[in-house]
Amino acid sequence: MxxxxxxxxxxxxxxxxxxxxxxxxxxxxxxxxxxxxxxxxxxxxxxxxxxxxxxxxxxxxxxxxxxxxxxxxxxxxxxxxxxxxxxxxxxxxxxxxxxxxxxxxxxxxxxxxxxDKTFSIFFAKNNTDMNDRGNADFAPVELPPNATSKEMCDHIIRSAAAGQMRIDHAKSYVDIIGASLRIEEVTELAERLKRIEEKLNGGDK
Structure with missing residues (x-):
């Protein structure tokens, strides 16, 4: 039943x-x-x-x-x-x-x-839990116009560090946008996200 x-x-x-x-x-x-x-x-x-x-x-x-x-x-x-x-x-x-x-x-x-990465981001923000407006801890981030993939990833990571975006959402956005970046750039972005996550979880105590 x-x-x-x-x-x-x-x-x-x-x-x-x-x-x-x-x-x-x-x-x-x-x-x-x-x-x-x-x-x-x-x-x-x-x-x-x-x-x-x-x-x-x-x-x-x-x-x-x-x-x-x-x-x-x-x-x-x-x-x-x-x-x-x-x-x-x-x-x-x-x-x-x-x-x-x-x-x-x-x-x-x-x-x-x-x-297309622009379509992917737009759809994700409007149709998945990556844009959960009901969550007070998350506010949708506006990406810089005409920015490169690296610049957009930098902007997203800074937003996560400032508490303007959930870390899991930031990871998903970076996964999508960073697909065209060099492996060393992807590694550097992943390390930055990891440090932010550790800080948010109290790893810097």
Whole structure:
């Protein structure tokens, strides 16, 4: 039986199987190599993987799953899903799991360059818990216009150090933006974040 958080007067279209369905809807491979046909030495056309100028596979991101998309697939509105989450504990947990999968898809595609980093940051700030406006400890940070990836990462780290952004959110932003940086720059950013986290956890006592 569904565990309700509260009772409602109107009949609900909610079904327990939606808990599994929403997770399955979101549970996609983040990307796949672009498949092409090439001619082999014998003149036959065979399947192959498209590569860029650097010889790396060209990756096609999956269609990013959203609450709107799942709602449409079962004939309801996004707001209906959110209301069910308030009413049914197990569906609330399913939505939370689906959003975690969505965030991982977003991060993985940003890391391999399949998503534009500006889009990734905008979507993350507006659709995941990286922009939890209900949390008094977190205020969305405005990134400097026309800044380089390194400058944006520096700005985010300074915001975390000043208490303007949660450290876990800062790590996620840096993961996305820093995908194009050199390994030594990524290492330096990670060390700075680690020192901030240790300080916030009382490591400097």
């Amino acid at each position: 569904s565990e309700k958080k509260k009772k409602t007067g109107a009949p609900s279209k909610y079904k327990e199987e939606y808990c599994q369905q929403i997770v399955e809807f979101f549970d996609k491979e983040p990307y796949e190599p672009v498949q092409i046909k090439v001619e082999n030495l014998d003149g036959a056309m065979v399947d192959s993987v498209a590569v860029n100028k650097a010889g790396q596979p060209i990756l096609k991101p999956c269609q990013l799953p959203t609450l709107e998309g799942f709602a449409k697939s079962i004939g309801v509105h996004r707001e209906t899903l959110l209301n069910w989450g308030k009413e049914f504990t197990e569906f609330f947990d399913a939505i939370k799991k689906a959003k975690e999968i969505q965030r991982e898809i977003l991060v993985q595609n940003a890391l391999v360059g399949a998503y």
